[in-house]
Amino acid sequence: MEKIRLAVIFGGNSSEYPVSLHSVASVLRSLDKDKYELILLPIDRDGVWYYYNGDIDILEHDHWKEHPSTRHAVFSPSAKEGVYILDDAEVQRMEIDCVLPILHGKNGEDGTLQGLLELSTIPYVGCNHVSSAISMDKDYTHIICEAAGIPMAPYISLLSCEEIDYDALIDEVDEKLTLPLFVKPANAGSSFGITKVDDYKDLQDAVQFAFEYDKKVIIETGIDGFEVGCAVLGNNELVVGEIDEIDTHNNFFDYDAKYELENTQILCPARVDTVISDEVKELTKKIFRILGGSGLARVDMFVTKDSEIYFNEINTIPGFTSASRYPSMMKAVGVEFPELLDRLIALAME
Structure with missing residues (x-):
């Protein structure tokens, strides 16, 4: 069987650049090389695109840019054109069958990349540009989901302009x-820019800190409860x-709690009864439909x-190491990581 030419895009001009490197390293180690011809397209912190054909460990530890295989690349928005690899001597065009974006946060998960991919008419894994943009913006997510009950x-x-x-x-x-x-x-994602405020005297500093990450800030009432998550997979049939549960002794589920598990453990399945579990799962599917989701989300x-x-937020490209929450929740229902990747790519190419 002919291999699928799979472009894997990662890194990105985002505060979540290092998270992306860990996610993509895990993905690359799990993809079946007999099924996929991999075309690796890292984007650096300044938003410059490259082609890379080196070792996964070098990539994960952020030394990929010094590797001799690394060259500038241009992803064409022209229909089915693919990617151009550039060096001093020649320009090489590579056709692509499918794109697997492993970017988190701004310029990767917020509809910007998805818009480019839709112009290219090349199938890609995950939600479309509208769904991605709405899901990334917590204000728009509130407006649409609250209107739907x-x-x-x-x-x-x-707004920072006010x-x-x-x-x-x-x-x-x-x-x-x-x-x-x-x-x-x-x-923003990965809890960047978030502050828990217990006293109004700290509100101004918290708002100004959040504005360092975005031009729009939201202030929410804290819900007195514990956090659970639910993974969803599919286009039409979901x-x-x-569901998992976050048990943290930090002030909230911050960056260190998420990625270092500082004073934190993730329990899967969550310590809830069947009624709550079923309600969370049904609500997950409803939210995914309301926001126009496809492929995957947490x-x-x-x-x-x-x-x-209470619905908190949706992540359209959640953390993707084999031990991350999304793959772990799918593994708990019998979908192992390599199979999960195969299914996501198949869903993109439907």
Whole structure:
């Protein structure tokens, strides 16, 4: 059988660049080389595209740029044109059957890359550009899901282009929300730029910190409960993984808790009864449909002591090491990591 020419795009001009390198290294070690001809396209922190044909360990430890195989690359938006590999002597065009984007956060998970891929008419893994953009922007996610009756934490949004009167902001927050608060960049992942606020005197610093990561910031009421997640796989027919639970003793599920498991453990399956588990799974599928999802996503929610469920956020390209939450939840329902990758690529090429 002829191999599928699979372009794997990773890195990116995003604060989550190092997360992408760890994810893609795990993916590359698990892809069946008898099925796929791999074309590796790293993007550096400045947004410059390259072609790389070296060792996975070198890539994972961020030394790929010094490797002798590394050359500049241009991904064409022209239909079915593929990618051009550039060096001093020649230009080489490589055709592509499918794209596997392993980028997290801005410029990779927010619809920008997906728009380019749709112009190219080359199939790609994951949600389309509209779904990706809506899912990445926590403000738009709130607006659409709340309109569809999905329970979410009360919130307000702020724009950096508007002058903020912090005394007036505190009055508005006090009227509409409840302490503790979570102040977040509207478009960021991996808990970058997030602050938990227990006292209004800390609100201004939290907002200014969040604005370092995005031009839009949201302020949410903190939900008194624990966080669970659910993996979803599919286009028309959906498969959901086992739900997991975050047990953290940090102030919240921050970057160190996520990637170093500092004072944190991930429990799969979650310590909830069947009724809650089934409700989370059904709500996951509903949210995925509402936001126009395809391929995959991880949906995160809170469960309160009164068994109320609140939608927190959706990740359209979740962490993708073999031990990450999404693959672990799918493994718990019998889908091993190599099979998961095969199914995602098949879904992209339907």
